[in-house]
Amino acid sequence: MSEDRYAKAYAERQEHIDAILASPSTKKIVVAGPGTGKTFLFKKALEGKGKTLTLTFVNSLVEDLSLELCGMSEVRTLHSFARSVLGNPKLFPKLSAVITEDAAFLLNQEIDFDKLFHNREDDSEHIAFYKNRKNYYDRHYGFADIVFAAVKYLELKPDKIPLYNQIVVDEFQDFNKLEVSLIDLLAQRSPILITGDDDQALYEFKSASTEHIRQRHSDAYPDYASFNLPYCSRSTRVIVDAVNDIITNAGESGFLNGRVSKPYIYFEDQRKDTDCANYPKLIHTKQFSRRIPWFIENQIAGIAERIKEKFSVLIISPTKTQCRHMAESLRKKGFENVDFTDRQDDKNPVLFDGLKLLLDDDKSNLGWRIVCRSLLEKKNLADHLVETHKEGAKSIHELVDGDCKSRVRRMLTVLRGVIKDSDKDKEHLAEFLTGTDFDPFELAKKALKGDLVQGSRWMRNPGLRNIPIKVTTIQSSKGLASDFVFITHFDELYFVGDGGNAMTDRDICNFLVALTRAKKRVVLISSRKEDPTFLKWIKPERIEHL
Numbered sequence: 001m002s003e004d005r006y007a008k009a010y011a012e013r014q015e016h017i018d019a020i021l022a023s024p025s026t027k028k029i030v031v032a033g034p035g036t037g038k039t040f041l042f043k044k045a046l047e048g049k050g051k052t053l054t055l056t057f058v059n060s061l062v063e064d065l066s067l068e069l070c071g072m073s074e075v076r077t078l079h080s081f082a083r084s085v086l087g088n089p090k091l092f093p094k095l096s097a098v099i100t101e102d103a104a105f106l107l108n109q110e111i112d113f114d115k116l117f118h119n120r121e122d123d124s125e126h127i128a129f130y131k132n133r134k135n136y137y138d139r140h141y142g143f144a145d146i147v148f149a150a151v152k153y154l155e156l157k158p159d160k161i162p163l164y165n166q167i168v169v170d171e172f173q174d175f176n177k178l179e180v181s182l183i184d185l186l187a188q189r190s191p192i193l194i195t196g197d198d199d200q201a202l203y204e205f206k207s208a209s210t211e212h213i214r215q216r217h218s219d220a221y222p223d224y225a226s227f228n229l230p231y232c233s234r235s236t237r238v239i240v241d242a243v244n245d246i247i248t249n250a251g252e253s254g255f256l257n258g259r260v261s262k263p264y265i266y267f268e269d270q271r272k273d274t275d276c277a278n279y280p281k282l283i284h285t286k287q288f289s290r291r292i293p294w295f296i297e298n299q300i301a302g303i304a305e306r307i308k309e310k311f312s313v314l315i316i317s318p319t320k321t322q323c324r325h326m327a328e329s330l331r332k333k334g335f336e337n338v339d340f341t342d343r344q345d346d347k348n349p350v351l352f353d354g355l356k357l358l359l360d361d362d363k364s365n366l367g368w369r370i371v372c373r374s375l376l377e378k379k380n381l382a383d384h385l386v387e388t389h390k391e392g393a394k395s396i397h398e399l400v401d402g403d404c405k406s407r408v409r410r411m412l413t414v415l416r417g418v419i420k421d422s423d424k425d426k427e428h429l430a431e432f433l434t435g436t437d438f439d440p441f442e443l444a445k446k447a448l449k450g451d452l453v454q455g456s457r458w459m460r461n462p463g464l465r466n467i468p469i470k471v472t473t474i475q476s477s478k479g480l481a482s483d484f485v486f487i488t489h490f491d492e493l494y495f496v497g498d499g500g501n502a503m504t505d506r507d508i509c510n511f512l513v514a515l516t517r518a519k520k521r522v523v524l525i526s527s528r529k530e531d532p533t534f535l536k537w538i539k540p541e542r543i544e545h546l
Contacts, residue, residue, distance in 0.1 A: 009268035013231045017041060025225035026191040029172075029216045031198065033243070033264045034516035035234025035481070038195045039068050042168050045193050046072045049165040053190075055081060056170040057179065064479060065170070073168070078179055079143045082150035085162070086141075092357070092366060094349045095142030099133045101348075101373075105385045117144040118176040118207035122152075136388060137366035144178070144206075151181045164190040171478075172196035173213045174203040180212045194224075198259050199247065201509050202475050210259075217260050230263035234481055234519055237276045240266040242522075242538045243512060249537035250508050279521040284490075284535060285546040289527040292488050293329035299523060303484060304464055313469045314482035316514045318494035320473060326488065327471045335464065340471040350374065355411055362412065368396035371408055376400075474510045477517050485518035490535070491528045503533065 017037070020028060021044055032038055042065070046052045052073040054065055066075040076084070083091055092098075096113045103111045107129065116124050134140065141149065154161050167186055173196040175183070186192060198210040217226045232240050243264055250256045266272075287295045300313060317323045327340035354370030361367065365388070372381050384399045397405070470482065495511060496503045511534050515522055526532065535543070 005268050006270055009231070013037070013233075013267065016227070016229055016231070017044060020193075020227045021045060023225045023227075025223075027187055027224045028193045028227065029213070029221075029224045030193065030195045030227045030229060031213060031217050031260045031262055032195060032229035033197050033199065033232060033262065034513070035232040036229040036264075037231070037233060038170065038229065039065070041193075041195070041229065042069060042170075043072065045168055046166055051164050052166045052168070053081070053162075053164045053186075054168045054170070055183075057174065058171060058478060073166075078182065079146050082147040082182065083141070085150040085160075086146065086153065089146075090138060090140045091142075091146060092137075092140040092353075093143050094347060094353065095134065095137065095140050095366075096130075096144060097347045098137070098349060098366070098369060099130050102133050102385060102389075103129065105382050106389050114142075114144040115207055117148040118178050120177045120181060136393065137369065138361070138364055140366050147178055147182060151178060151185065154182075154185045158185075158188065161185055161189050166190070167192045169194045170196070171200075172216075173198045173201045173210050174206075174208045175212055176207040176209065177212075199256070199509060200478075200513050202478060202506070202513060204506055214258055214260055228262045230265045231267040232264060232516075233267040233269060233272065235266075235516055236272065236279055236518075236520060237266040238279070238281055238542050239515060239518055239522060240264060242282060242542055243515060245538045245542070246508065246512060246515075246534060253503075255503065255505055255508055275520045281544040282538065282542055283521065283523040283546055284526070284543050285523070286526045286529070289489070292525055292527065293326060293333065295525065296326075296486050296488075296523075297330070297333050297335075299486070300467060300469075300484075301464060304467070311467070311484060311520075312482040313467060313484050313486070314477065314480060314517055315469065315471045315486045315488060316474055316477050316517065317471065317488045318474065319489075322489055323471045323473060330469060330471075335467065335469055337466045338469045338471060355408075355415060358408065358412055359415060363395060363397050365396050368400065372396065372400060372404070375404055375407065474514050478513060480517055481519055482517060483520045484523070485514070485521070486523045486525060487514050488525045488527075490524045490526045490532060492530060492532045493528065495532055495534060 017040075020030060020041065030038070030041065042054065046054070046069065054069060054073045054075040055078060056062060056065065056075075057078045062075055062077055062080075069075055079091070083089065100111060100113055103109050103113075103126070109126075111126050111129075113126065113130050115121075116126060116130075121127070130145065134145065164186075167190050169183055169192065172183075172194045175196075183192070183194070194213075194216065196213045198213050201208065201210045215221055216224045247256065247259075247264075251259075266276075285295065296315065303311060315323075315326055317326055323340055327338050330338050349370045351371060351374035354367045354374070357364045357367030358371065369388075372384060376384070384396060387393060387399055388396060470480065472480070496507050524535065526535075
């Protein structure tokens with residue numbers, strides 16, 4: 001009887017995939033929830049097609065898809081593809097921040113250039129200013145304006161639109177108007193398969209909008225054939241049911257207006273049924289913030305004792321500060337395979353960015369512009385910028401004084417020595433670190449602390465040491481999946497609106513993304529007395545309280 005149930009589930013899932021592949025339409029839109037087999041669909045759609053292209057905008061997804069689709073498709077981010085269209089010009093991701101600061105000095109205006117590009121405000125007077133500064137800065141492009149330039153080029157010369165046997169596009173719910181313009185251009189000459197899920201929209205910061213995926217899945221775009229992938233084979237039944245609870249209650253509370261109505265169904269599978277029997281409920285607990293690492297350590301130990309085999313752990317925390325604390329605490333407890341990269345997401349360029357440009361070209365206007373931002377007084381920088389904005393302007397390195405040039409030359413000498421692994425400039429290296437964004441004291445302290453902590457680690461169960469644990473924020477968890485997921489600081493303060501004041505659709509999408517990273521079990525860890533709204537939206541019988 002069970003075998004018939006499983007066979008029926010496999011057949012029904014295959015029917016949905018076959019319907020997509022068999023459709024004669026050259027434009028297809030698939031709206032599918034997490035874990036419903038989009039990558040498998042990509043493989044089938046690309047199989048034996050020759051020249052194909054896969055596009056997304058998330059670097060981590062590019063890495064994963066490149067491995068999954070190795071030998072089947074060219075996998076690129078949008079800005080990487082746009083760069084290839086323009087002949088691979090120079091790219092500096094923080095260029096828009098530099099030119100935004102230039103506009104503040106030269107125009108006395110705060111201009112969000114990325115927003116202008118993302119929203120296709122082609123007629124804005126400010127775009128001419130941006131292009132002028134870009135050209136002065138050695139014709140470097142930033143992430144937004146390189147896509148803009150590629151779109152404008154292809155609109156002017158449609159015969160240059162690249163031709164592919166098949167194009168697939170992932171995460172379309174997070175595309176903005178500019179990125180959609182690029183996809184529409186490509187769809188003029190090549191068959192295109194677009195996938196996404198408007199319940200997983202996270203990237204409003206780049207003017208992304210769910211309206212693009214929703215419109216193409218509606219009657220507003222009759223040239224697109226619309227499909228769903230309803231069966232979730234990643235997560236256990238209770239997780240799928242909890243997702244449906246959240247979506248139902250969100251709709252009844254006035255949220256997610258206009259969302260694509262789509263089935264999200266647990267995929268009947270013998271292996272997953274075993275997981276469902278072992279983990280029939282979500283876990284919720286309340287712990288003081290400082291006790292959360294201790295609680296997670298004990299939960300991991302319990303899991304290891306029960307299953308006696310390898311498993312993966314994903315810890316999702318709302319903020320980077322919480323992620324950093326969690327990673328440090330677990331490492332202190334003896335976990336040696338904790339993956340957390342503490343990147344500083346400062347959009348503004350720093351001295352080191354400028355120096356790296358000068359290593360390649362010691363007369364680079366962009367390199368000198370960034371270096372001057374760090375080394376010169378604000379007034380001196382402003383005076384130089386005024387000079388660079390004149391007709392027939394000199395290069396910046398011609399404007400700076402001899403002392404500044406000498407200082408930069410010493411820094412570049414040190415960096416070249418580091419590249420060559422030379423010991424000749426140890427004294428200058430110390431001077432370099434003191435004068436840059438690196439704090440030599442903090443670097444040394446961190447290294448010493450790591451050695452000391454590693455030397456003093458003790459763990460009662462050595463088998464736990466190398467369990468893979470990844471710590472990340474919700475946004476950075478996109479595309480990830482692990483056996484066990486711990487969602488920390490599950491409180492209204494962090495998961496609802498601005499400090500718990502007013503819920504938004506984005507809050508709901510954030511929680512749905514976090515919840516669906518789990519294959520076997522989700523553990524929700526609150527640090528405050530009050531139950532968050534999302535917990536109340538899940539049926540009580542699906543939750544076990546510890």
